[in-house]
Amino acid sequence: MRVLVTGATGFVGYAVAARLCRDGHEVWGLARSGGRLPDRxxxxxxxxxxxxxxxxxxxxRFDAVCHLAALVRVRDSRADPVGYWRTNVGGTLAVLQALAAQGGPPARLVVASTCAVYGEPGAALITEDAPTQPTHPYGASKLAADRAVADLADTGVIGAVSLRAFNVAGGLPGHGDRDETRLVAKAVAVARGRAAELTVNGDGSVVRDYLHVADMADAFALALDACRPGHWTVYNVGCGRRSTIMDVVAAAEAVAGRRLPVRHLPPAAEPAELLADASRIRTELGWRPERSELRRIVADAYAADEEGEPAPHPAG
Structure with a gap:
């Protein structure tokens, strides 16, 4: 297939584009920056x-689109809600409009969504049937984008899948995550000596679900094959493993072979636990998070940091 990947110079977009090339697709990357793209x-x-x-x-004309270009920082979204809606909703609408206008057989669309659309659910494992109650502009804008995708799919013009990712981290050879607002990337920066210390909210007991970026790319490849004209499907993408902030610190220390300077801040207003129930994508698409053990995620992030170049702005 001829596939367009938006945000292809970004952390996840690059991994998706590389995976699709390995699968034999003709891949084009749409990016506003001059950042590095995978070979071919x-x-x-x-x-x-x-x-x-x-x-x-x-x-x-493209047979398929993987849409990953977005703004992704929760705190920034509260400071610039209009910018987030313009990028995350407006950008998605631009892609949908272009897909609707190109004619020909129905195209396939896989969209990078987020667990942030669920807000702060009380369930230990979050399923796709959980209420969508985002608590910040980032989550709200991504939910609106999902709904726009679903509406166009209903017309039969496209077949679409939204992948609601949990905490994507890790790295590929020569391509790491330099967004140090994210915990694993910041821990690696401290381990490498680029940052003086790692700040932790509260006692570090907050639980998150960390997913290797290569496993996320696998989900995109499988979802692309699963798109059916006239249908929109949503899948959670996470491994369901409980990892606290201090677990991440311990993994980074083990990989780096030294203690990391950690400074504790007052607790933040954030969900105590966010874990994916990804049984739907496992059952329907046969997806497996084969690389998402925490120690490997951190080790691959650490190795990629040494080899890679600074990442572009999260919009890709």
Whole structure:
């Protein structure tokens, strides 16, 4: 298939584009930056917030799109809600409009969504049937994007899948995550000596579900094959393993072979535990998180940090 990956220079987008190339697809990356793309990925320079640029990209018809270009920082979304809605919703609408206008057989669309659409559910394991009650503009904008995708799929113009990721981390050879607002990336920066210390909210007992970026890329590849015209499906993508902040610190210390300076801050207003029930994607698509043991995630992030280049802005 001829596949467009938006945000292809970003942390996850790069991994998705590389995986699709290995599967034999003809892959093009749409990115607003000059960041590095995987080998054999064609470059299209453009910003998903620019409708004309997106239309121009679709002058060459695509059989499928993996849409990952987005703004992803919760705290920043509270400071700039309009910017987040313009990028995450407006960018998705631009892609949908271009797909609807290109004609031909129904295209396939796989969208990077997020567990943030669920807000703060009380269940220990979050299923796709959990209420969607986002608590910040980032989650709200991604939920709105999901709904727009579902509405276009209902017309039969596309078949679509939204992948609601939990905490994606790790790295590929030569491609790490330099967004140090994320815990694993910051722990690696401290371990490498680029940052002086790691700050931890409260006692570090908050539980999260960490997923290797390569396992996330596998989910995109499987979802692309599973798209059916006229249907929208949502899948949680996480491994369901309980990892606390201090577990991440311990893993980074084990990988680096030294203690990390840690400073504890007052507890933050955040869910105590977010874990995925990913049984749907396991059962329906045969997906397995084969690389998502925490020690491997941190080790791969640490190795990629040494080899890679600084990552672009999260919008990709």
């Amino acid at each position: 990925v064609g470059r299209i320079v453009g910003d998903v917030r620019d409708d004309a640029a997106v239309r121009a990209a679709f002058m060459q």
